[in-house]
Structure formats: structure tokens, C-alpha cells
Amino acid sequence: MKKKNKVAANTNWPVTILLFAGCLTVIFPLYMAFVIAFKKPSEMTNDIAGALSLPKSWSLENFAEAMRVTDFWHSFGYSLMITLITVVLAILIHSLAGYAIGRSMAKSKFFNISYLYIVSGMFVPFAILMMPLVKQTAQIGIDNWFGVIVCYLVFYMPMNVMLYTGYLKNIPIALEEAAFVDGASTWSTYWRVIFPIMKPMHATVAVLTALGTWNDVMTPLVIMSGTGANTLPLAQLTFQTQFGTNYNLAFASYLLALLPILIFYLICQKQIINGVVNGAVK
Amino acid sequence: MNKKLSRNRTFLIIAIPVLALFFSFNTLPLIKGLMYSFTNFRGFGSYDWVGFRNYIDLFTDARVGKSYLFTFKFAILATIVTNVISLILALGLNSKIRAKSALRGIYFIPRILGGLVVGYIFGYIFTYILPAITGHGSMLSNTKTAWIAIVIVAAWQSIAQTTLIYISGLQTVPEDVYEAGAIDGATGWQSFKSLTFPLIIPFFSINMVLSMKDFLMVFDQIMALTKGGPAQSTESISYLIYNNGMGGGQFGFQSANAVIFFIVIVIISVVQLTITGKKEEQL
Numbered sequence: 001m002k003k004k005n006k007v008a009a010n011t012n013w014p015v016t017i018l019l020f021a022g023c024l025t026v027i028f029p030l031y032m033a034f035v036i037a038f039k040k041p042s043e044m045t046n047d048i049a050g051a052l053s054l055p056k057s058w059s060l061e062n063f064a065e066a067m068r069v070t071d072f073w074h075s076f077g078y079s080l081m082i083t084l085i086t087v088v089l090a091i092l093i094h095s096l097a098g099y100a101i102g103r104s105m106a107k108s109k110f111f112n113i114s115y116l117y118i119v120s121g122m123f124v125p126f127a128i129l130m131m132p133l134v135k136q137t138a139q140i141g142i143d144n145w146f147g148v149i150v151c152y153l154v155f156y157m158p159m160n161v162m163l164y165t166g167y168l169k170n171i172p173i174a175l176e177e178a179a180f181v182d183g184a185s186t187w188s189t190y191w192r193v194i195f196p197i198m199k200p201m202h203a204t205v206a207v208l209t210a211l212g213t214w215n216d217v218m219t220p221l222v223i224m225s226g227t228g229a230n231t232l233p234l235a236q237l238t239f240q241t242q243f244g245t246n247y248n249l250a251f252a253s254y255l256l257a258l259l260p261i262l263i264f265y266l267i268c269q270k271q272i273i274n275g276v277v278n279g280a281v282k
Numbered sequence: 283m284n285k286k287l288s289r290n291r292t293f294l295i296i297a298i299p300v301l302a303l304f305f306s307f308n309t310l311p312l313i314k315g316l317m318y319s320f321t322n323f324r325g326f327g328s329y330d331w332v333g334f335r336n337y338i339d340l341f342t343d344a345r346v347g348k349s350y351l352f353t354f355k356f357a358i359l360a361t362i363v364t365n366v367i368s369l370i371l372a373l374g375l376n377s378k379i380r381a382k383s384a385l386r387g388i389y390f391i392p393r394i395l396g397g398l399v400v401g402y403i404f405g406y407i408f409t410y411i412l413p414a415i416t417g418h419g420s421m422l423s424n425t426k427t428a429w430i431a432i433v434i435v436a437a438w439q440s441i442a443q444t445t446l447i448y449i450s451g452l453q454t455v456p457e458d459v460y461e462a463g464a465i466d467g468a469t470g471w472q473s474f475k476s477l478t479f480p481l482i483i484p485f486f487s488i489n490m491v492l493s494m495k496d497f498l499m500v501f502d503q504i505m506a507l508t509k510g511g512p513a514q515s516t517e518s519i520s521y522l523i524y525n526n527g528m529g530g531g532q533f534g535f536q537s538a539n540a541v542i543f544f545i546v547i548v549i550i551s552v553v554q555l556t557i558t559g560k561k562e563e564q565l
Binding site: 029151247 | 285288289290292293294296297300301303304306307308310311312314315318325371374375377378379380381385386387388389390391392393394395396397398399400402403404406407410411414415438443446447450485488492498499501502505519520523524527528533536537540541543544547548551
């Protein structure tokens, strides 16, 4: 109790107030998107009040129309499918690769070079891969959602393999040796002992990969546009011209595109923040 | 001994397909891009080898030169703005304030949102809200101010993560450092400059490298806000490669541009890493 009083007395109120005021820079664009999305075009007078005041009646009409125009559920489905499959495969494949490479790097030149080879992929900008990848995916017939997933698995490999091998350095090898003595194979030891231990790193990898793939525009734009299928961001780009000057419809669509990730953030805020920070700092 | 062999074999069985996948969708397209950069390929039809002509043309092409100038101008200003604001925010969010976790949660929101939609929302602010307040025209339609608008949007998003990284840096500074500093009479700016900042230099370098690299590859915000305009004043390198390479019949020429861009990114990353690496050693 005494300690609590001391903390309260020490509260830096000027800084607290400034920080709350600063929050407006984050909240304002979202607030604006929110109120415009609920309004009717007739309520949008030419002054600022017309755009920023609360709507006279809260109607979901714009959202229904936006869902119809952008084929929301379809794009949402594709975004969800691509993100989920990418994350699951990234955790399985990248952690395995991180394990094989991380455990043999010190002893084997082959694995040491493999590590440097994969990690140096981090410096390769998408711009240089873009045009050849478009040709390549079209040639082997995966210029669709599947090709996008394959690309993501490769693009995120450098970062994820680096994160996993880094994490493995802190896991004592004695754990595996104990399982060996019991006669387990490397393969089963991995899935029974190592994979579960790496859970914190799986969370980091999942968060970083999911945020990256969910919000990415460029890869689906060049690889799967023309298939008729859209991801959520791609749908915004495709239908932007159709919104015309009906900003209410446009903002309803933007809000719909932001909503899934905002809800996800509300639920797993702590994991997301930790994931992003761990990914950058480690 | 047998066991060790089988362990190594398992590792190889895992590593080889993964390496093959990585080669096929990273190294192979990289090599192909390099190859195309020596051709006059338009994206379709037949093509011829043109030697280094694309590279020679690159250095005399005004549009390419302009896009490099814009991209660097943008990336440098955005990196500075992001890091200065993030450091200030992080110091605030790490001090003795109320509702700390709620505030951190709010300031982090921009990081999770997609750059394209954020760009569209800000596009409306620049086109309708700001002109109504200031009485001037839209920032986006003026060649002198459009790039600033893109800096604002890019920084708005990037500050979220940068701040969080600085906060985790500040949390590694032990409390007694400040106490010792306070005894010596170090306060405010003095204490930050000579006590706090040197201790969080590793985090400063991470942020500089990460934000510079991200900003150099800027694409989504351009796509949403200006599409390179007005008068090609905000054409980033990535956008130009996409726009002219994919749709403009300059597949070969823009491949050469992409190769140069790749080399530039590698050089900058290596320089940044060596400089910051040296600074860390000195401590």
C-alpha cells in the first residue's frame, strides 16, 4: 500500500498529459475513417465539420455496399488462407531448417555456408526478384495464391532462420542427448523435445510473418492479379477507382480491410508487441 | 558413431530441400534479373543481348536519376524524423506515467495496419481536411510538398515499432545509472546525452538500419498517395521498377535498375553495420 502511494505521488503528470494528447495523432485518422464510413454522401458538406462530425444516424448501408463492390468475403478468405498457410508452413519449415543449420553450423562448413547464404537473402530487395518471379511463377503455373505462399516462405526464410538459430544457441544440447540415450531418432527428438521448447520463438515468427503477409500489397499484386482472386489490400487497390468520389463507400471498405487485424490486435496485443520487438532486437 | 551419422544425415535431408526452395525463388530470379539486365527485353516477345547499354543508359536517364534523388531524400528525412520522434516518445513512455500499457498499446497501432489503406486514409486528410484548415491547396498536388506528405505517412506508421524498440532499449538501462548521474548533477538533456544514449546505441543502430532499409524500399504509400506524381516527383525506385518494368515495356532496362538498386542496398547496409559495429565496440 505504501509503495503504491509513492508511485502515485511520483507520477509525471505533464508527460502523461502530453502523451495522451499525442495519441490523437494515432486516433484521429482512425476516427475520421470510422465516422465517414457510417455517413451518407449527403452529410458530407464541404467544410471540415461535414467530414468529421458524428453521423446523424448510424447505418451499415455503406458497409453492405462496400462488401458487395469489393467482394469482401472472397478477398478476406484469400487473405486469411494465404496468411494462415504461410504462418503454419513458416513455423514448420523454418524452425526445422533453423534446427538443422543451427546445430551443425559450428562443426560443418557446409551448414555454415548454408546459414550465411540464406541469411544474406535479407539484403535482396523485392524489386529485383519481382519481374523474374512473375515470369517464373507463370511458367510453372503457380501465378496464383499458391505461388504467393511459396514466395513468402522464401522471403521470410532469412529472418526466421536467423531467429530460430539464434534461439537454439540458448537451448542446451544435453536435452537432446538425453533423448538420444533413450533411443529416439533425431527426427522424433526434434518434434518431441526441441519444437515445443521453441514456443516463444514460434510466437515471434508467427506474428512477424502474419503481419507481413496480411498487409503485403506488392507480391499478390504482381503474382496473382489477373487471376480474379484478390487479397484484402489488393481488393482496395483494384476497386479504388470504382469508389469514385463516394468517400463514404471507400472508407467503409477501408475500415472493413483494417477491422480483422485491429480485432486480432485487441485480442493478442501483448503477443504481437512482444513478437515485433523480439524479432527486431534478437 | 552410427547415431551421429544418422543425425547428420537427417540434417542434410532437412537442409537440402530448404536450400533448393530458397535457391529457386531467391537466387534463381536474382540471376535471371541480372541476365535480363543485359537484354532489351520488353516483357514479352523476342529480345537481344545489348551488353552494358542498359547500365550506360541508366546513368543518363533523367527519370531514373530523379527517382534515386527522391528515394534518398525521402529515406533520409523519414529516418531522421522517425528516430527523433520515437526517441522522445520512448523516453516519455518509459518515464513514471499513468496508463503506461494503454498508451503503449495505442502508439503501437499504426504498425499493424496495412500501408496501402493507411495511405488512402491519409490521402483524404491531405486532399480535404488539411486544405480546409490551412486554406492552401493539397500537399499532394504540389511537386515541392508531395514528398513531405509521404514522409509524414511513412513516419506515422514506422514510429510505432521504432518507439517500442527504443523502449526495450531504455529498459536495459539500470536505474542506478541515473542515480549516479543525479549525484553528479546530470539532469535532463545532459543526462540523456552522456548517460542514457550511449547505453542504448545498439538499439539506435538497429533502428537506423531497419528504418533506412524499409524507407528505401517504399512502395505502398506511393501507390496509395501519389502514384509517383505530381510530375514524377515522388517516384520511388521500387515504384519505377514496378511501373515501367511491368507495364511500361522496360523489363530489361528496369532489371538493370533493380541490379543497381540491389547493389546500393547492400553497400548501405554494410556501411551502416560497420559504422554502428565500431561505435558499439568503443563502448
